[in-house]
Amino acid sequence: MAAHWDFASVFANTDALLAGLAGTLRLFAICLVLGLGLGLVVGLARYAHNRWLYVPATIFVEFFRNTPVLVQILWFYFALPILLPFEISPLAAASLGISLNSAAFSAEIYRGGIQSIERGQWDGARAIGMRWGQAMRRIILPQALKRMLPALTNRAIEIFKMSTLASAVAYVELLQQGKLIASLNFNPIEAYTAIAVIFFVLLWPLVQFTYLLERRLKRDE
């Protein structure tokens, strides 16, 4: 290898890295909650028979699944402020872009999970007098959630990886800090390798957990 590896300068910037990590985790938490939460609402709307719910939900899902997240983030950061009387921060823009995208994907996961619960469960719930909402909340969703867990954890992993896109609007997260360290110390190899390793270390347990869930699910079926 031609270059001489210098990880010392990377470690010297631990503060910067920690700030980045905090930013990444904050963004992840926001998008996870918003994305999976909104996704549930949209997913239920997609499952509804009511036109007024189904159509807008479908448009939402189709649009946000078929547009790149980076485009959405830039739109929210540069385009939206024009329509609104206030600024959109990098965090807000990234959160909006990633959350809406995740909501669209998780909506389909929820819908698929709910649909996979057979009719008999609905009949059983209605037969004892439950309304739609109660049946959904107490009978259907709890069963569906178990099946959806692997796909939802996959979504969470994707959200975590997407947090790096926020660096495009200079939000302080891990990759952004990596760029900073690289430009200040002229050591892109060490800097970006370190960032890659950090992400790998953070995500690997989650990925293994997903495999475990998938295996458990296959066994139980």
Added chain:
Amino acid sequence: MTILKAAGLVKRFGAVDVLRGIDLEVQRGERIAILGASGSGKSTLLRCLNFMELPTAGRIELNRRILGSERRDGQRVYRESELTGVRQRVGMVFQQFNLFPHMTAIGNVMEGLRTVRRKSRAEARARAEKELARVGLADKADAYPAHLSGGQKQRVAIARALAMDPELLLFDEPTSALDPELVGEVLNVIRALAEEGRTMLLVTHELGFAYHVATRVIFLSGGTILEDGPPDEVLKNPRQDRTRAFLASHRQFSF
């Protein structure tokens, strides 16, 4: 003339010894029916003979050639190329047919000829048509397995095995997965092959068929051969109690 000889065959799966020392000699022209309860090891025995399963211990000789080589620690090891060679001379028909779904009936029969024997397409097709005609399915040559009945699928599987000119045919419960009214057409094909003098080993539950077609019946129990003799003996006058019990349980509802 001995085609196949197995000596001291042992097969272990994990902690279970499924075959506990099998000695078997197969002469040319013999038709051997292998009977036994489930778990007795009969399928495993068959699958060891064409090395679908590798024996844990013991020797197998095909046409006087001992297969595999012995390692320093006494373990027997087999080279894949040698095993492929064996499988080109020993044919197997499976309980679940295992036809290739993405090829037509004739495609299935031709596959071995084209890919293994490297025959030209015309040659392979001509031979395949002959084999399909032999099993009575000449008109179904271009049909896909999904459009064939169970009995037809199994007959194509037999044609596929025959196309390779096997010295020995192994049938692993060929009719067990068939609806009862389709069993006859397959048994008829097998009987025709028997009348031609083909050497075959047949694991089956069809005792009547075994009686009429086999030259020798073997009863397997607990991984060893309990009885071995002509059908008249083993099926009508078995010596062992367990054989008697097995036959009785099969006759419970016969009329």
Added chain:
Amino acid sequence: MYRWDFAPVLANASLLAEGLLNTLKVTGVALACGLVLGLALALFRLSPRRWLSWPAGLVIEVFRTTPPLVQLFWFFFALPLIAGIEMTPFLAACVTFSIQSAAFFAEVFRAGIVSVERGQWEAALAIGLTRRQTLGRIVLPQAVKRMIPAFLERAIELMKTTTLVATIAYADLLFEASDIAQKTFRPLETFTVAALIYFAVIYVFSLLGRGLERRLAVSGESTVH
């Protein structure tokens, strides 16, 4: 009320078209290389030889567990220094996304191959086919049909992921849009148009994919007994 004015955007339509073309170029290259590399990785991963399955597994895990943007930056900024080579944005993008999609395709291939039941392997071996012949003539043809929906999904994902090249100044559609937005002071109209173009292209492919999926499900001659 804000006054929408799309004229400046449309005036730069040719730049946008060029950008779109570049997007499709990168996607195309990455898709083709990714499929080939993905198959190789899958076969290595399934190989009983440790020295093949281990590195393959490592590549797959690393490229699936790290963010694509980090990979892109690494290949664009770090690799040239290590290997002493010139790296253009296009090259970096092609390399990154080829390997990245290969890692995902490898898993799809592997799942597909494994899903073909043992009976098929046994029947092929029983007529004397070697393992390689069995894989090529019997197992893969059946596996590929089942994998097509997953492949299409991955391909569409790839189309979206390649927008990341805009961050390393490759002139794809997004990069051109940002450029035009700055020049014309019309970010709202520009980015909206860009988003709509992306949507149109990707949605069409997505529909084609679904149509193909349905056609395959109907023809079902490959249903195994």
